[in-house]
Amino acid sequence: MKSEKKPLTGLWRHNPETPEGKYLVKRRDGTIPTWPNFVIGAKDPAAPAALRAYAAAARELGMNAGYCDGVEGLAATFEHYRMVNGDGDPDRGRHRKDDPATIKEMRKGGSV
Numbered sequence: 001m002k003s004e005k006k007p008l009t010g011l012w013r014h015n016p017e018t019p020e021g022k023y024l025v026k027r028r029d030g031t032i033p034t035w036p037n038f039v040i041g042a043k044d045p046a047a048p049a050a051l052r053a054y055a056a057a058a059r060e061l062g063m064n065a066g067y068c069d070g071v072e073g074l075a076a077t078f079e080h081y082r083m084v085n086g087d088g089d090p091d092r093g094r095h096r097k098d099d100p101a102t103i104k105e106m107r108k109g110g111s112v
Contacts, residue, residue, distance in 0.1 A: 009093040018094070020106035032108045042081040043088025051075035 009015065012022040013036075023039040026032050040047045055071040 009091065012094075020103055024102055024106045026105075032105065034108075041088065041090070042078040043085065044078075044090045045082065045087050046090075047078045048075040051078065 012018040013020070024032070025037050025039065040050055044050075051071050052075050055068045055075070058071065059065070059068045
């Protein structure tokens with residue numbers, strides 16, 4: 001566990017300064033989902049456990065076995081990526097300058 005003191009930021013979508021969220025999720029056809037979503041990246045140390053839990057829940061719900069296997073494989077891919085590239089800190093808070101065009105697009109959907 002890192003000893004660096006981090007600000008108590010919570011999810012970006014719960015911050016009045018960033019209600020659009022942190023990430024823009026866009027489908028291959030260019031549309032932006034209108035429902036809330038959550039992005040998990042390979043540098044997030046909690047991601048492999050989250051992906052494995054999701055895969056297990058998906059199996060319980062009877063989702064396609066190939067899909068579930070793929071999510072589990074992604075967990076292993078994420079672990080390997082972190083071993084090579086190091087951990088990220090998804091709870092760090094804001095540290096990049098916003099792009100106004102991206103923020104405008106994010107307001108169309110349910111980004112997190």
